[in-house]
Amino acid sequence: MTQAADWTGRIGDVWAQEWQRTDRSFAALTPHLDAAILAAAPSHAFRALDIGCGAGATAHALATARGDADVIGADLSEGLIAVARSRPPLPNLRFVVCDATAAAATPVDLYVSRHGVMFFDDPEAAFARLARAAAPGAALVFSCFAERRANRFAADLLDALGRDGDAPAGDDPGPFAFADPMRVAAMLTAAGWQAAPPARVDFGYRAGEGAAAVADAVAFFHRIGSVAGLLRDAPISARAGMERGIEAACARRLNDGAVDFPAAAWIWSATKPGSAL
Structure with missing residues (x-):
């Protein structure tokens, strides 16, 4: 909250x-x-x-x-x-x-x-x-x-972390x-x-754009939104796996040099x- x-x-x-x-x-x-x-x-x-x-x-x-x-x-x-x-x-x-x-x-x-x-x-x-x-x-x-x-930038990332985004x-x-x-x-x-x-x-x-659009999106979600808080509060041992899940979710939304979530x-x-x- x-x-x-x-x-x-x-x-x-x-x-x-x-x-x-x-x-x-x-x-x-x-x-x-x-x-x-x-x-x-x-x-x-x-x-x-x-x-x-x-x-x-x-x-x-x-x-x-x-x-x-x-x-x-x-x-x-x-x-x-x-x-x-x-x-x-x-x-x-x-x-x-x-x-x-x-x-x-x-x-x-x-x-x-x-x-x-x-x-x-x-x-x-x-x-x-x-x-x-x-x-x-x-x-x-x-x-x-x-x-x-309906806001997949939130739902997809929660799903990627093993939570129910829907x-x-x-x-x-x-x-x-x-x-x-x-x-x-x-x-x-x-x-x-x-x-x-x-x-x-x-x-x-739009979460990311440019030559490194996926990395741009991942960096954005590290800072903004509920996933940022989950990453910050997670045990260090769990963060690498969480970050891979976020990166994969962003990569699935990459199209024509931009990461856009519905x-x-x-x-x-x-x-x-x-x-x-």
Whole structure:
């Protein structure tokens, strides 16, 4: 289980160091999310908050596309915010180190998140706080992973380590906490949001590329994801066998110089009841 507080320490630091490869892994999903965000954005000037903004890709894309927007990216990780701030500066974009629910101190017209909301310790309470800080008619757009068995970068590697990658991941905070759309819809409704049915996006999760694509993918999984934790905690005597299994799983997905795993995500869009001014 990954809790929100974990991002203030080692996990956040690792993601900051691996931001280019993590952005690459989502590259095939990003256009779908960015399009959904722009479709939900008000036609007039507005304030937007990127929840768990990470290295800042989503916030930067929104601020670039909508110069009339006041965009804030919030994340618990100082390392990730440092990376976000290193992107080309924009006059309508700023990044802050804090809990996103604390950053929503003034009426927000649009909340966005790329795979950040699954780590809320109490998601229903967090969504309710966001709703209370939202302007009437405000929108919420976020992406999250679908079921683990559809995300083979996780399932295949767990299978390679002798675990059941197709087993449900559970509802604890973590990458697959929002896999069940019925659960997410119920949480959003209880928190005061009106959600449309989510859009499912199947995409290629790129773990490695280039002349040494398999080695690139193996190095990535050593750092990012649940397998990284399993490797770190395993007895030294077991690690060589585990690494061979991971390498074989990556090699099976190698095609045309890239290691792409089938993956699936939900893109959710919701609104706060009331009329926008």
